[in-house]
Amino acid sequence: MTDQNLPAEHSSDANLPAHANEALPERFEDPGLPPHIPRRADVDEKAAKRAELQVVALFTLSVVGTLVFLVAYFLIDIDARAYVIGIGEISLYHVVLGLSMAASMGGIGFGAVHWAKTLMPDTEIVEERHPQASPQEDRDGAAAILRSGWQGSQLGRRPMILQSAGVAMGLFSIPLVVQVAGSLGPLPGEELYDTNWRRGLRLMIDPSGTPIKASDVTLGSVFHVMPEGFIGEPAHENLTAEEEMKAKAEDQVILVRLDPSDVKSQKQLDWGVDGIVAYSKVCTHVGCPVALYEQQTHHLLCPCHQSTFDMTEDCKVIFGPAKRALPQLPITIDDEGYLVADDSFREPVGPSFWERG
């Protein structure tokens, strides 16, 4: 391999006639800039005139575009629509504004570039470069200033100034950081461990806020559920918009009736009612709603990152990036036959966090 690819120095020299090697330089010499070839517009006045007209036409196009924009802005109705073949129905107002602006801008742009390319000098100019490094004189000068400055500051002789200044400079920003970081938000406390679910709260349909009779839950049906008081009219009346959103983010539950013979986990059946089971709908990956239920396979799929949970196996993860099963909400039925929570969730819902254990 190496021999094939690196022969120039190691092998081919020996093959070449000796005189050729001595007379020729190591590398090719730079022949310098190639001769300039004039453009049409440089030698033919007609071509130059044509280019001039093209540039003028492009600038005129820009003026027309600007005028069309202004006329359209004031005259076309903002709701006006039009049908364009191949695109379909469009907002006429938007499209005319956009196209006229494109002409207004593009006309200037293409005109200027065409002007530069056809009529302005196209002879290349050579500008010298200089090394980035400063000449030795400047370096010496800078070093001298630094030294005399250091001496003038007396830091070398009075080290305590340096030390105390260093400590002060190191610390001064801490109050600012503490103020902003400390006041941005509250400590999480127990918030991540708890939801609004409590023993005895009815399971309500999201978004209507009506309770669910166990007998109404047919095999294979799916309900999106929120706790009583946190959905529908009562929620609008008693909760702030922020509290309502927070409740939705953590309390959302998906309720399904499974054939008990399909269910592989006894705990899952015990926490449900006749095969009716309720699970947190917040993905244990990064918290999207696990909203896609496949009735035939009993799989729950999260549309964000495709974590897949098997409802017949206590919502264990069977595919995708999530690790933990969806937490199950223990449910039972009250005296009137409505589904109610038998307890709150027994583990934190939603994405993992370090201290959850």
Next chain:
Amino acid sequence: MSTNSGIPQGADSLRTSSSAGATATTEKADTSPKLAAPIVWSDERVGTAKGMRFLLKKVFPDHWSFLLGEVAMYSMVICLITGTFLTFWFVPSMGHVEYNGSFVPLKGVGMSEAYASTLDISFDIKGGLLIRQLHHWAALLFIVGIALHMARVFFTGAFRKPREINWVIGAVLSLLAIIEGFAGYSLPDDLLSGTGIRAMAGFMQSAPVIGSYMTFFVFGGAFPGESIIPRLFIAHVLIVPALLVGLFTAHIVLVAVHKHTQFPGPGRTDNNVVGFPLMPVYMAKAGGFFFIVFGITALISALVQINPVWVYGPYDPTQVTAGSQPDFYMWFSDGALRLLPGWLEFTVFGTTWSFNIFLGSLVLLPLVWAIIIAYPFLENWVTGDKREHHILDRPRNAPVRTAIGASAISIYLVLALACVNDIIAIKFGLSINDLTILFRAMFFIAPIITFPVVKRLCISLQRADRDLVLHGTETGRIVRTPEGEFFEVHEPLDEYTRYTLVQHDRQEPLSALEGVPTDEHGVRKPMSLGYKTRRALSDFYFKDQIQPVTPAELAAAHSHGEHDALESGHNHEALPSGQEQVGIDQGSSAK
């Protein structure tokens, strides 16, 4: 000037003289020009003429790939203009309102003020939709421009000394651009962007030790709270743009300080820059290009709908649309999240470590950018090259660097495609599980395939260059000699074309340059670990390097006659074949 006279420019007299001479020659045409009165006025106060003399004669080399950075620059300007407009109507608040604007399907629906004001911009403010579309399209173009510009700089080695600092600034700019984009598309508080913020909260919460605290601080409490939109807004319109504009200014100043790099060619050296002066050529070209970019962005914005937030509805934590994707520049990160398997999360001593989440989000971005920033310094350590470089590498002449870049892009593409695995699965009727597993495998396989393929392609191109220099171009003219021999006449390259192909430096690995280190007795000296690593990396970089043709090699190739025998050539090893071909020629002519 020239259009009036109709005479071709005195090109050749200009090219030989220095730039100062050049301006002197052109100025002679006019009779002693005088500065206009306002310039004189400002010159007397701030020395304008000095600055103009320095700036206006600055030379920029021409190449289409140098426009990529300009696309990014101008897109940023468009974003600044349209973004400022949008702040006049956008309300960065999560306060609850009932929508009452002119978009009928959402009438009476409860939503945040942010979303409602975005709907107003789209439907009730004249031309507001156009400004929104311009803003979003320009933002995408900004990041595309940055990415392509960065690739150009990488593959041509423009990051080498003295431009390492500017590479670092550029890398930081690209990261800021992505953060700016993410913050921006989160602001409308529609269902799609809200889902993105929900995922962001999940990422932050996964951070070891500080995760839950960080989330509560950023969101001002539990998700979603009412603080995140105002906070993202101030990041999006003040903090990040200030950093972007500041660093961008530094980026441009450094370009002026270093003068632009140029592609190799006759007359171009590391000690000069060959091109066109700012006044008037680049003023018209670069200035015009701003309008071209603006015009094309306006054209796209007029015709192609982007982010129709009214279709998604307001954010509701219990809802999500299937096929949710972030903007394309976040695909690689979201794709990584889809690929990382769940078993990467585990519990130790009552603490949860979610590597499946933070590897793909909190770790991935800093890690990728750390590698990007470190690359020029790593390569420089390997090559030990202390010289300034102003002539760009043709990518083929740095096969290993080009292959490294291509492998990195292949990994990036795998991650990015993984983010649209659900869309691919639906469009092509494939299993999403199979696709995910395939992408997991491809994450490792793609670079392993890409690296050698690209490296070999580069080497083949280098060999083709050598062939071209040594044997010239085929003319298609077949000549029969009096002896009955047929051959195709090859035309040697002219010296200008040839120089471009042979100007680059020889590059050899340390092991070839320095041999095995020995002491005075010829005994192998032990090598330090650092030196050994450097040697190994240097071998990795340069051991297969194809060296440029030397004048001696060309002379040898020519010495076997002015033509190639038909059977010689392209299937032969290009390099040392002179001898062999001479033999063939002599054999046939002796008949």
